[in-house]
Amino acid sequence: MDFGVFNLLQHRDRSKSPHEVIAETLAHIRLAEDLGFSRVWFAEHHFSNYSLCPSPLIFCAQAAAMTKRIRVGSAVLILPLHAPARVIAEIALVDALSGGRLDIGVGSGYQTYEFERLGAEMSQNKVVFNEILDMIDLGLRQSNFSYKGEFFEQPQTAINVRPVQSPRPPIWIAGADPNSHRRCARDGYIPFISGGLEKAATIKGMRDQVAQCYVDEGVDPGQMPLGVLRFVCVSDDQSVIDRYVNGARFQKRIAMSLRHRREIMVDDYMVDEVPFPNEPSLEQLAENIVVGTAEVVAERLCYEIELYGPRHMSIYFAVGDLPSTAAMASMEQFATKVVPMIEAHFGKPLSEICDAPMPTPRMLAAE
Numbered sequence: 001m002d003f004g005v006f007n008l009l010q011h012r013d014r015s016k017s018p019h020e021v022i023a024e025t026l027a028h029i030r031l032a033e034d035l036g037f038s039r040v041w042f043a044e045h046h047f048s049n050y051s052l053c054p055s056p057l058i059f060c061a062q063a064a065a066m067t068k069r070i071r072v073g074s075a076v077l078i079l080p081l082h083a084p085a086r087v088i089a090e091i092a093l094v095d096a097l098s099g100g101r102l103d104i105g106v107g108s109g110y111q112t113y114e115f116e117r118l119g120a121e122m123s124q125n126k127v128v129f130n131e132i133l134d135m136i137d138l139g140l141r142q143s144n145f146s147y148k149g150e151f152f153e154q155p156q157t158a159i160n161v162r163p164v165q166s167p168r169p170p171i172w173i174a175g176a177d178p179n180s181h182r183r184c185a186r187d188g189y190i191p192f193i194s195g196g197l198e199k200a201a202t203i204k205g206m207r208d209q210v211a212q213c214y215v216d217e218g219v220d221p222g223q224m225p226l227g228v229l230r231f232v233c234v235s236d237d238q239s240v241i242d243r244y245v246n247g248a249r250f251q252k253r254i255a256m257s258l259r260h261r262r263e264i265m266v267d268d269y270m271v272d273e274v275p276f277p278n279e280p281s282l283e284q285l286a287e288n289i290v291v292g293t294a295e296v297v298a299e300r301l302c303y304e305i306e307l308y309g310p311r312h313m314s315i316y317f318a319v320g321d322l323p324s325t326a327a328m329a330s331m332e333q334f335a336t337k338v339v340p341m342i343e344a345h346f347g348k349p350l351s352e353i354c355d356a357p358m359p360t361p362r363m364l365a366a367e
Helices: 018-035 056-066 084-097 112-117 122-141 178-187 200-216 238-259 282-288 294-308 324-346 361-365
Strands: 002-007 039-042 071-078 102-107 145-148 153-157 171-174 190-194 227-234 290-292 312-316
Touching (some): 002 018, 002 324, 018 324, 039 056, 039 312, 056 071, 056 084, 056 102, 071 171, 112 122, 112 238, 122 171, 171 178, 178 190, 178 200, 227 238, 227 324, 238 290, 290 294
Parallel strands (some): 002 039, 002 312, 171 190, 227 290
16 A cells, blocks of 8 residues: 645645745745655645645646655546537647656535536536546547547547556546446546545445445456545644544535535635534544554554555645644654554555555556
């Protein structure tokens, strides 16, 4: 398995400019490569402080230009907000610019606030998502392609800059939709689930649901290359832990407001922070997510790896208004202390801990 860094670019601290948030994220990218993380991921969101990244592919191109080894990925491209042929061409271009280091995370979206402002229809998002995903796979695999669906009709088209990875970069599908998980099993995509603010047992239940979709499709769930997004903070300072947990709750509050159309916008693009229904206490949240000293975090992660077997874990190090210095210190402790303890626990290198490998271009070509 391996670990990556998830970048949401959230803006909570109003004394800090958006440009400062972006600059801090660039520093986190450089550090992630120096520390040996496998991937950096970038979200797509629009018009609110939930995220300051409207284009993961632009951020992927910048991250690739700043680094030499680490893979860069979208987590996720909200497909119903994109013109299919354009996004296919841009994916191929970024894969070329990165030297074949691109991972494509895709999702159907959940924030109606964004859809309305980009002229997209939320009620159609699942069908549109699947049609665009069909087209992405065709357009990246084939020298030219055409398509006819319910919402899109593409005449014979050639993508002139081809991806470096052949036949295409790995595709990750985020979310909890069983139909998407069955597509992962059938088409060799990678399921990517979010642990949210949930405890490990809940994530295990989510993993079991994905595995059942593989069984339903006649695919061995033992070969399922599961990706998991997890809140993790490593610190010896309890005040840092407390601020991180508060930031994780802030993120959930904003997401729930936007998901359920309860958003109240203040100061242009800031979403007013309000509690969500049945909100757990900060103490309960601290028990659910993975926070604490390096020893505590390592012990928790060893348990979770044994419980639900992730092949990749993407970690929120920067949440809410946690200072960038604290997020970077957490990254450093994770790489230099937590990872060695995990490897010692399992008695093998990180790359050998889980059995099913991540799909590579060679594996994809053999499908």
